[in-house]
Amino acid sequence: MAAVQEYDCIVIGAGVQGSFTAHQLAKNNKNTLLLEQFILPHTRGSSHGQTRIIRKAYEQNIYTHMMEECYKLWAQLETDAGVQLYRQTGLLLMGPQNNHSYKQFKKNLQNNKVPMVLLNNDIFSQQIPYMNLPDGYEALVDLTAGVLYADRAIKAVQEQFQKLGGVIRDKEMVTDIKPGPVVTVSTSACVYRTKSIVITAGPWANKLLTHTGLQLPLQVVKINVCYWKEKVPSLYSLKQGFPCFILTEGEDSNHDIYGLPSNEYPGLVKICYHMGKETDPDQRDKQTDRSDIDILQRFIRRCLPGLVPEPAVVESCMYTLTPDHHFVLDCHPSYSNIVIGAGFSGHGFKFGPVIGKTLCELSLGQVPSYDLSPFRIRRFQAMSKSAL
Numbered sequence: 132m133a134a135v136q137e138y139d140c141i142v143i144g145a146g147v148q149g150s151f152t153a154h155q156l157a158k159n160n161k162n163t164l165l166l167e168q169f170i171l172p173h174t175r176g177s178s179h180g181q182t183r184i185i186r187k188a189y190e191q192n193i194y195t196h197m198m199e200e201c202y203k204l205w206a207q208l209e210t211d212a213g214v215q216l217y218r219q220t221g222l223l224l225m226g227p228q229n230n231h232s233y234k235q236f237k238k239n240l241q242n243n244k245v246p247m248v249l250l251n252n253d254i255f256s257q258q259i260p261y262m263n264l265p266d267g268y269e270a271l272v273d274l275t276a277g278v279l280y281a282d283r284a285i286k287a288v289q290e291q292f293q294k295l296g297g298v299i300r301d302k303e304m305v306t307d308i309k310p311g312p313v314v315t316v317s318t319s320a321c322v323y324r325t326k327s328i329v330i331t332a333g334p335w336a337n338k339l340l341t342h343t344g345l346q347l348p349l350q351v352v353k354i355n356v357c358y359w360k361e362k363v364p365s366l367y368s369l370k371q372g373f374p375c376f377i378l379t380e381g382e383d384s385n386h387d388i389y390g391l392p393s394n395e396y397p398g399l400v401k402i403c404y405h406m407g408k409e410t411d412p413d414q415r416d417k418q419t420d421r422s423d424i425d426i427l428q429r430f431i432r433r434c435l436p437g438l439v440p441e442p443a444v445v446e447s448c449m450y451t452l453t454p455d456h457h458f459v460l461d462c463h464p465s466y467s468n469i470v471i472g473a474g475f476s477g478h479g480f481k482f483g484p485v486i487g488k489t490l491c492e493l494s495l496g497q498v499p500s501y502d503l504s505p506f507r508i509r510r511f512q513a514m515s516k517s518a519l
């Protein structure tokens with residue numbers, strides 16, 4: 132039988148959040164192990180794929196504030212790794228006139244002096260040809276926004292972690308956690324002992340937390356990641372200057388619709404609905420609901436006449452939603468040496484560097500750089516069922 136191995140810290144889950152957390156711990160001279168259940172890279176969680184939107188446009192000040200530092204940390208990673216991870220495109224935000232959420236986005240951008248432009252109907256048609264602004268909608272552009280090259284980013288941060296002596300073990304599923312002043316972590320291959328653990332297991336968070344007697348009010352949904360063909364190649368391409376976009380609360384939908392310019396698959400534009408149907412993460416492909424695609428087709432027929440209104444490619448990804456769609460960044464209520472990063476609710480990628488820094492601070496018992504009250508577990512109160 133293999134000897135029990137010891138680490139200062141073990142991070143469980145090598146998606147974007149676990150990878151940045153492990154890197155940050157290694158930067159703080161902690162002997163760190165990053166465990167991943169699947170062979171890396173894989174496409175079965177929430178962090179795979181080539182692109183994600185990065186933006187400062189948020190309704191809540193805390194996110195815009197965190198993004199200030201995130202942009203700097205993304206740039207630092209680009210320099211350290213010698214790869215381009217960010218491409219500025221701007222983010223076109225469209226919302227119904229007098230809509231509370233849209234007004235809040237605008238106000239928050241203005242309060243934070245984020246470079247942006249307001250588009251009236253005439254300017255909209257000049258600046259964003261081949262797109263129709265829905266009747267009664269307003270539009271603005273967050274000029275700081277753009278595309279993150281997601282799969283490159285994860286590879287880069289994992290390589291930086293390993294350069295600092297960090298260890299990644301993939302194809303090693305955590306099967307048990309025994310809390311205590313020293314935590315015992317059992318996997319499909321080994322047993323480890325460590326002073327502290329960080330759980331960044333994405334859609335599997337509650338499955339892992341069972342071992343610690345905690346369940347969070349998380350809902351896992353499958354997202355149909357749809358790519359739509361341009362009728363004329365490059366009409367909506369990154370090279371032609373087409374921006375990322377978000378349509379807040381579409382005319383016939385309760386959730387946002389968002390898109391990125393064609394780039395990763397030439398001639399195909401990624402446009403998705405910001406909600407999906409519930410799934411067990413281990414049974415993702417059994418969830419075959421496509422009602423979101425009907426909503427997207429109606430939107431595309433009305434607003435993007437240069438796209439074929441039938442998805443050319445549909446891939447799968449998962450969101451792990453909290454009831455308020457804010458993250459969980461906290462210590463376990465009963466064990467201060469178990470730190471949890473979960474519930475990134477479909478908008479966590481861009482925050483990876485700051486999430487990593489924050490979870491590392493919690494793990495080291497340091498005062499967090501940000502006010503974490505919106506992200507604390509206690510906000511769920513009655514909802515979180517602690518078996519302790």
Ligand SMILES: Cc1cc2nc3c(=O)[nH]c(=O)nc-3n(C[C@H](O)[C@H](O)[C@H](O)COP(=O)(O)OP(=O)(O)OC[C@H]3O[C@@H](n4cnc5c(N)ncnc54)[C@H](O)[C@@H]3O)c2cc1C
Nearest residue numbers: 144146147148168176177178184305333448475479480481
């Ligand atoms: C379609 C889609 C579009 C998105 N668009 C954007 C966007 O434009 N901008 C943005 O900022 N965000 C976006 N997001 C959200 C963002 O991608 C997620 O918030 C982020 O990837 C979550 O990362 P994570 O590390 O928490 O989870 P994951 O990436 O799922 O990582 C968790 C990891 O833990 C591993 N794991 C779980 N259980 C175990 C175990 N027992 N043992 C070992 N390993 C385990 C899993 O295999 C997995 O690799 C999008 C998400 C999706 C799905």
Ligand SMILES: O=C(O)[C@@H]1CCCC=N1
Nearest residue numbers: 184377387389405477478
């Ligand atoms: O986080 C993002 O920017 C994207 C787009 C809006 C909905 C969710 N993810």
